[in-house]
Amino acid sequence: MRKIKYKKGRKVQPTLLEYTGTHTHTKTETQLFVYDNLELTECEDFEVDALASNVDWSRINWLNVHGLNSVATIQKIGAFLSVDNFMMADILNTTKRTKLDEYHEVLFFSIKSLLPVEHSDNIAAEQISFLLKKNMLVSFQEKRSDFFTHLRERLRTHSGIVREKGADYLLFLMLDAIMENFYITIENEEDKVEELINQSKLNSNPKILEQIEKHRDNYNFLKRSIIPLRDSLYAIKSIKDDNVFNSIEAQNFTFFERLHQKSLELLEQIDYDMTTLESASNYYFALQSHKMNEVMKTLTVVSVFFMPLTFIVGVYGMNFDNMPELHWEYGYFIILGVMLVLLLGMIYYFKKKKWY
Template identity: 75%
Template sequence: MRKIKYKKGRKVQPTLLEYTGVHKYTHTEVQLFVYDDNDLAEFHEFDIDEMQKHVNFAKTNWLNVHGLNENEVIKGIGDYLGVDNFMLSDILNTTKRTKLDEYHDTLFFNVKSLLPEEDSNNIKVEQISFLLKNGILVSFQEKRSDFFTHIRERMRTHSGIVRTKKADYLLYLLLDAIMENFYITIENEEDKVEELINLSKKDTNLSVLEQIEKHRDNFNFLKRSIIPLRDSLYSIKSIKDDNVFDAIESNNFTFFERLHQKCLELLEQIEYDMTTLESASNFFFSTQNHKMNEVMKTLTVVSVFFMPLTFIVGVYGMNFENMPELHWQYGYFIILGCMLLLLLGMIYYFKRRNWY
């Protein structure tokens, strides 16, 4: 079972800028995309000291950060945007759950991206954070990945409406790409569950039950990851109702409502899959009980075969003198023949009754 790890060090300074993830040796790289309907400019290996020079608030700006180890880079971006340290601390603290914060004119979104590990039943977890403020969107990833490659290509080829929209629509696209990973993970889990159901019908090895419990934990973990995302997306509705936060255009709230609907669909699918997994567990125990019943049936039949034979042997094993059969010349062979005929008769009778 996955547990939340308690970290003593964070109790002293809650706003301490300290990366707590596993990718501690990943070099921090920054990309900047500045675009509108007519133009697109890309800056790779971007130096944050040049933000004042290249960021154009008359256009849409997307600052994408790979790697969270260099605190001075994260701090420099926060200083440029005027973001409080507690938000930067949440970006670097990967133990935080998914959440949405609206603070003054800044929208902070923190989400977990999940993908299945190859050749394993484990799930990879990566925290991705977003800052949306004044026409600029900053995304923070723990490592380089291809989650957003198709969005970059759409920008370069001017496909769709991404170049005609603002940073809030870009935030929707990035969140939608992350949610696609949930679908991939659930589909991968479903394929393995289907294999387990087939295996549980014929294999009573305890390793099957261990795999079932492992996937049950995975589904619970998926559920625990999606529920706060669902709640955060629902909170965007309150931003719309308050009508005090203009970083999201009113006609773009419907896109975030679609993401909220996707979360509900994912949760419904997980509930269905967990029910299916329960069926696999029931199949396993049914198969195990059936096999045990077959063993007990075989042992019972064998015991019944030998019970009358044991009785006959016991009778002629008594030390009485007046047992005429003991003095017959062929008494031994007659009794053996009777025992054999009795055994064959019982086998025939049991076979006719389909008792074995």
């Protein structure tokens, strides 16, 4: 599911856009917030045809889109912001990796939001995209979720400094909220890995090894999602240094640098967790090898015990007429006694040498 596979598709016109995600039955809904430090206007079930009459460029505008099935709605938003067609295609194409683009005074940012699937070892992925232009931020989500619920409440209640800042600061808060999901996912993986390590110490069920490999795939998937995010956040720092884009205020670049540091922390934690997982795998194989060695040692000791006894039985089982002890009255019991003494002597010697 997470491997990149090439699929030959039909040839279409560059202006023909198509949603490639899995939430094909989600209705496209929009919500508009227009605010400043003094006033907030909220429009639920907003119609994008009314963008021109409702967007106030002197204030901060946040348009949130749930569901990407209505391509016409997405195209109208892109036309209103004069966004190039390739950016709109990247919003609808959910197979793209996390990326950052800036073109014609529009900053495009797409990110993968990851969360653990309940009662499963799988990880759910959702692409969230952003368009930032002047005092307007547009967020595109594949489905309804609670990623930004706390931000809506902060806007409504005027909590913190969010209504005192620009749209770039709102973008930072949204990216920060999405990155919190990475911490939740990693913590969930760590709990399951710790449980696997404890199970591997108690039993040698081969399913444990299968689960270890499953979580190793999850960590690799997390790493593949965070690395391009790290690169994109570093690119914002490069934009700051080059002074080529003005939609992000100079004093707010520090917040994005913090996100870059978070991405580095996430990657370091994943590397540490993968090392722990590798140790768990090595411990499983070492335990299996140790148990096999113990079994082989036990079988070897038992075989050594019976080797001289088998030799004696073999000697006295030969059909020779002139065997010296053949006609002894108590020869049978004497040989049994010799065999018993030999066995006890070997047991004592092996015990003294701590060979078992």
